[in-house]
Amino acid sequence: MTSIRIQAGGKWSGYISRGKNIRMTAAGDRANLTTLLFQASDPSERYNMPDSLKAQHTAYLTSGHVLMSDQGRVLASIIDDTTGWHDTLSGYTTRRSTDRKYGVTTYQQERNDWYRSGYENLVVEMYRHRLTPRDLCTPVNFFSKVVCELDGTMRYESQPTAGTSITLRTEMELLLVVSNTPNPLDPEGRYPDSVIELTFSDAEPVKEDDRCLVHCEENRRAFENTWQAQSLLKGAN
Numbered sequence: 169m170t171s172i173r174i175q176a177g178g179k180w181s182g183y184i185s186r187g188k189n190i191r192m193t194a195a196g197d198r199a200n201l202t203t204l205l206f207q208a209s210d211p212s213e214r215y216n217m218p219d220s221l222k223a224q225h226t227a228y229l230t231s232g233h234v235l236m237s238d239q240g241r242v243l244a245s246i247i248d249d250t251t252g253w254h255d256t257l258s259g260y261t262t263r264r265s266t267d268r269k270y271g272v273t274t275y276q277q278e279r280n281d282w283y284r285s286g287y288e289n290l291v292v293e294m295y296r297h298r299l300t301p302r303d304l305c306t307p308v309n310f311f312s313k314v315v316c317e318l319d320g321t322m323r324y325e326s327q328p329t330a331g332t333s334i335t336l337r338t339e340m341e342l343l344l345v346v347s348n349t350p351n352p353l354d355p356e357g358r359y360p361d362s363v364i365e366l367t368f369s370d371a372e373p374v375k376e377d378d379r380c381l382v383h384c385e386e387n388r389r390a391f392e393n394t395w396q397a398q399s400l401l402k403g404a405n
Contacts, residue, residue: 172366174201174348176359177282179289180366181296181345183208186338186398189247189371192310193333196362198326199311200351202260202286204294204304205235205243208341211299213237217256217306223386227316229254229308232379234387235336241394242387243342245380247371248335255309257322258352260286265352270359283359289347297343310334311364312351324353329362337371337380339394 174180184190192201207213216238224233231249234242266285267273273282291301311332313325348364374381374391381391 170368174346174364174366176348176361176363177284177289179284179293179345179347181293181343184338184342184344184368186341187371187373188338189367189369190244190336190338190344191248191333191367191369192336193365193367194251194311194329194331194362195364196360197328197330198350198354198356198360199329199332199362199364200349200354200360201310201364202290202347202349203308203310204290204345206299206303206343206345207237207243208343211297211303211343213239213241214303214305215243215308217308221256223390224384227256228313229256232383234339234380234383234390235308236390237340239393240390241397242339242380242390244336244338244340245378246334247337247380248333251311251327251329251332251334253313253327254334255312255314255351256306257316258309258312258314258324260290260307260309260347261349261352262287266350269350269357284347284349286347286349286352289349290345293345293347297345309351312354314351314353322353324351324355337374339374339391340398
């Protein structure tokens with residue numbers, strides 16, 4: 169078992185094998201982990217927010233849901249969740265929005281205490297894997313609750329996150345890119361300070377009664393597409 173602690177304002181990226189559990193645990197409230205997922209060997213296949221939400225008839229993610237790629241396959245499944253609601257709509261913070269909300273800070277003045285933005289963190293980590301800002305897509309903001317009203321407006325709603333966790337099971341080999349930066353719609357003027365810990369372990373095989381598999385017919389088809397692709401790759405040079 170391997171653990172990584174991501175401080176407030178911090179970032180991380182890495183390749184993760186298929187069949188692993190990724191447990192994300194927030195140490196404090198107002199936690200927000202902005203997350204991108206790419207297929208490891210071909211990052212042009214990546215998490216697709218519209219397909220994931222449309223197929224599962226939801227505007228947010230929680231236990232039983234899956235994160236689908238733009239190829240109709242399952243990148244990861246949410247097998248456990250004590251938070252209950254994870255934002256899929258509001259995107260990531262920028263340098264301009266961070267300066268406007270929390271005050272202007274620079275590395276030259278504040279050193280490691282300067283306030284990072286989600287955009288900058290994601291881009292820096294993506295460059296490590298030969299990806300560019302053109303590869304940015306709508307992320308998942310784990311631990312944040314954003315409600316979409318009937319008129320289309322979005323509203324951040326505070327929910328307790330201290331001590332809560334979410335567990336992803338990887339269904340493909342992934343490149344995971346994360347940024348521990350504020351949710352763009354969080355109205356509080358104080359930069360969050362919650363540490364988020366990632367713990368990696370081996371996952372149990374998917375069973376026929378798996379909650380994510382049987383959630384809806386669209387999920388089953390996405391799993392079958394994933395298994396077919398993995399089967400075709402076996403024995404390839």
